[in-house]
Amino acid sequence: MIKLKHLFIMIGVSSMLAACLFSCSGCSSGSDELKCRVVEVEGGYGYLVFCGNDTLIYQPYIPAVRGRKPFSTKEDALNTGKLVCKKLFDGEPPTLSKEEVNRLLPNR
Template sequence: MKQRRKLIIVLLLATIISIVVGKKIINKQDDTLHNISVKVEKVEGGYGYKIMIDDHCYIEQPYIPAIPGRQPFESYDDALNAGTLVAKKISENKSPSLNINELKQLNIIK
């Protein structure tokens, strides 16, 4: 049970810096404008996404967050929609982690 909880925590933390494709944010510490994007990639068995900030990879999310196991997104659109939601949350200064209900609303899981 502890391993499952740790896995879920790791997967949730992996989504912390997700931002919308082409969205720009300002670092409040130094007012620097950063270009943040979501890059969807084909992975074994489906799709995943990377969060890029100023052309550097900060998050690599090859699996659906918030669910146990290593299950990739079924489609390009699913991966993009998940990354976009996380990006929106970050741009609103909210926790970027995704939960089961949000994944259901996006029709990523049933």
């Protein structure tokens, strides 16, 4: 049985993804383009994805893994963010599977 707290988290994440996909539909045209930037967070690094000047995604932790663990290097955060940008640009959901994360971060 799903705990109520987990249900609210899943609904929130789904809503954010839907909003991101909706708001990002025009990012690949004109002056709006997708960009990724590494940010320093407590204990390591995360990434931001921008469409023009708007922040679409703030990801302070490694996605698709249990717990809240930041990236250990700037390069790992940037490479992961670039994959998310590529997915958005290609019209795919910005979610990453555990397998994709393991390919990007084999020494995690």
